[in-house]
Amino acid sequence: MSEGALLVSSTHVPLPDPPAMMVRLCDHLKEHAEVAHEGETARVTSFYGSATVAADDAGLSFQVESSSVSHLFVMKSVISEHLHSFSDGETLAFTWTGDGETGSTIPYFREMMVLGSQPLTPRMQRVILKGDAAFYDAESFHIRVLVPPRGRRPVWPWAAPDGRTMWPKGEDELLARVYTVRSVDLARGEIALDVVVHDGAPGSDWATSAEPGSVVGILGPGGGGMPPAADHMVLAGDETALPAIARMLEMLPEGQRASVRLEVADAAEAEAHRLTVPAGVDLEWLSRDGAPAGSTDLLETAIRGLDWDALPKHTQVWCACEQATARKIRRFLDKERGFARTERVSVAYWRIGATTTLAD
Numbered sequence: 001m002s003e004g005a006l007l008v009s010s011t012h013v014p015l016p017d018p019p020a021m022m023v024r025l026c027d028h029l030k031e032h033a034e035v036a037h038e039g040e041t042a043r044v045t046s047f048y049g050s051a052t053v054a055a056d057d058a059g060l061s062f063q064v065e066s067s068s069v070s071h072l073f074v075m076k077s078v079i080s081e082h083l084h085s086f087s088d089g090e091t092l093a094f095t096w097t098g099d100g101e102t103g104s105t106i107p108y109f110r111e112m113m114v115l116g117s118q119p120l121t122p123r124m125q126r127v128i129l130k131g132d133a134a135f136y137d138a139e140s141f142h143i144r145v146l147v148p149p150r151g152r153r154p155v156w157p158w159a160a161p162d163g164r165t166m167w168p169k170g171e172d173e174l175l176a177r178v179y180t181v182r183s184v185d186l187a188r189g190e191i192a193l194d195v196v197v198h199d200g201a202p203g204s205d206w207a208t209s210a211e212p213g214s215v216v217g218i219l220g221p222g223g224g225g226m227p228p229a230a231d232h233m234v235l236a237g238d239e240t241a242l243p244a245i246a247r248m249l250e251m252l253p254e255g256q257r258a259s260v261r262l263e264v265a266d267a268a269e270a271e272a273h274r275l276t277v278p279a280g281v282d283l284e285w286l287s288r289d290g291a292p293a294g295s296t297d298l299l300e301t302a303i304r305g306l307d308w309d310a311l312p313k314h315t316q317v318w319c320a321c322e323q324a325t326a327r328k329i330r331r332f333l334d335k336e337r338g339f340a341r342t343e344r345v346s347v348a349y350w351r352i353g354a355t356t357t358l359a360d
């Protein structure tokens, strides 16, 4: 997403109980952003920009600031989605004014064409998409792939005047799944996605059967990306995190020391991935020996087993995997190793037994 001069947009949202909504909204946003209270106003700062929130007798006023049109849209959309979900059935009517007014277009939406799909390893499928590849040559790695129903002309999501993303329903409903942009080929205008094959699931089935010439919609890139610089990095995850970690390994500064722990189905899978491992990186594959994904404690044990006392004080940890494991690792880092929120990421990329929904 392009950097530029600061963009500003504002709105006033009429509400029956503005102070109560302000408390509810700010309490929730604290989980995702820094929230500082200054008298009657609150200032919310996140990766995407900042927002000033002020209550008056009739409602809440918002002024959001961001350095790109896409990030400005994310700020407006997050505020709007939360206000609507906290409104307890009350109808809210408001529109944003200022920068970033693009009608009903979502600035980080692109249509891409499937160029091909083939197995990368026995359990990973590589899908190549063609289109505005330069848009994905960004510090954020993650995208939401939108697959239209077979045989129907796609109806893509659009932006409501209040900033929410509106989704087609019924026969036009889209399959939406989050993946990592594994690589970007600017010369060819292509991006590659590496998708874990686990039969009978819609995203996995799309990847293995994606037909050349078919179109998908892409929302993003957003979130994620290379962890901040540190004396040492710990990069860990299961195969869903492999595309992100492989990309991070390619981006590591020369001489960067890192411990990498990757859980895969079996030894053959580890062999087939042929990762390039830079000097200074200690990579260990953790084989489930055929046990189902998400059913072992391999990753947690491997992370606990690192020689933490010997690692530099300034160590940054990045981990992504099944939800329960991600939680256990986060708890270990925070409670047993005293990591601050800014020093570690341990996130859920999928959940055992749960089909992805648009709310994910």
Ligand SMILES: Cc1cc2nc3c(=O)[nH]c(=O)nc-3n(C[C@H](O)[C@H](O)[C@H](O)COP(=O)(O)OP(=O)(O)OC[C@H]3O[C@@H](n4cnc5c(N)ncnc54)[C@H](O)[C@@H]3O)c2cc1C
Residues within 6 Å of the ligand: 142, 177, 178, 179, 180, 181, 194, 195, 196, 197, 198, 201, 202, 203, 204, 205, 224, 239, 240, 241, 243, 244, 293, 348, 349, 350, 351, 352, 353, 354, 355, 356
């Ligand atoms: C930021 C982010 C980046 C991601 N990047 C990638 C990526 O680059 N490549 C990738 O493959 N995935 C990636 N994922 C994970 C992917 O979005 C999920 O695995 C998603 O559930 C796949 O959708 P599906 O339709 O295949 O399965 P769903 O319909 O979501 O789930 C159906 C069933 O499959 C199970 N399931 C889901 N994922 C897996 C899995 N990996 N292994 C075994 N069982 C599973 C579920 O528990 C459920 O029982 C990423 C997720 C996030 C949040």
